[in-house]
Amino acid sequence: MSFDLNGKTALVTGTSGGIGQAIAVGLAEAGASIVAVSASNSDDTVRLVRGFGGAIEQISADLSDADGLEGVFEEALGYFGGIDILVNNAGTIRRTPAARHAREDWYDVIDINLHSVFFLCQLAGNHMIERGSGKIINIASLLSFQGGINVPGYTASKHAVTGVTKALANEWAGKGIQVNAIAPGYIDTRNTAPLLADAKRSQAILERIPAARWGTPEDLKGPAVFLASSASDYMNGHVLFVDGGWMAR
Incomplete structure (x- = not known):
């Protein structure tokens, strides 16, 4: 019963596929109603959730537009009467060496990966x-926690996400709100496709993963349900690695 999400509503961003889709489906399988928010349509996610009788609605929105986030949140509130769970998954990445990293790429990544996260949390x-x-x-x-290669904007944004997570946990834990984060390892998604396509880089990554495989979006389902449920009521400001053991290597 500690993992039961019946009667709860989750707003999940970046749900058109990959990790966001898997988390939305996983939360719905645990009983939550889902508001799926993505820049592109989440029709496949809607089909999957409704396929097993789950409740889901979708909103198409450009989350890089900070001025529009309040409207997105208000629309989300209107579907099921409230929001019990927020999953800030939407993100983007630009792969360019730091010396040539365009200002536009930097701003695009920070707007989606950091600004939208903080303002939706707020x-x-x-x-x-x-x-x-x-x-x-x-x-x-x-x-x-690491620097990466050719992704300075992404690295900066994800360092900041952990800081925001801890800062909000400090302020809100005493108010009955748990703020935590999941740090996925190397997951087979659209964002990591260039790495998988690079045989040398992909093999180097694989050789460091103790689980001896890349992760799949479905590997994030259980951890997300755990952090969304009452089973994690005494967890605050924690970053949960789901990485096949990469950080332990």
């Missing part, structure tokens, strides 16, 4: 403070 946090409870899950990265 909107959800105020709503949850009024209700006296809530769960916020931010999607961090191994590059919240």
Whole structure:
């Protein structure tokens, strides 16, 4: 029963595929109603959730537009009467050496990966403070702790996500709100396709993963349900690695 999400509503961003889709489906399988938010349509996610009788609605929105986030959140509130769980998954990446990293690429990444995360946390946090409870899950990265190669904007944004997660946990834990993060390892998604396509780089990554395989989006389902449920009520400001053992190597 500690993992039961029946009667809860989750707002999940970046749900058109990959990790966001898997998390939305996983939360719905645990009983939550889902508001799926993505810049492109989440029709496949809607089909999957409704296929097993789950409740889901979708919103198409450009999350890089900070001025529009309040409207997105208000629309989300209107579907199921409130938001109990926020999963900030939407993100982007630009792969360019630091010396040639375009200013536009830097701003694009920071707008999506950091600004939208903080301002959606703020909107959800105020709503949850009024209700006296809530769960916020931010999607961090191994590059919240490492430098990476050719992704300075992404690395900066993901370092910042862990800082925001801890800062909000400090302020809101006493108000019944748990703010935590998941740091996925190397997961087979659209964002990592260039790495998988590079035989040398892909093999080097694989050789460091103790689990001896790349992760799949479905590997994030269980950890997300855990952090969204009452099973994690005494977890605050934690970053949960789901990386096949990469950080232990």
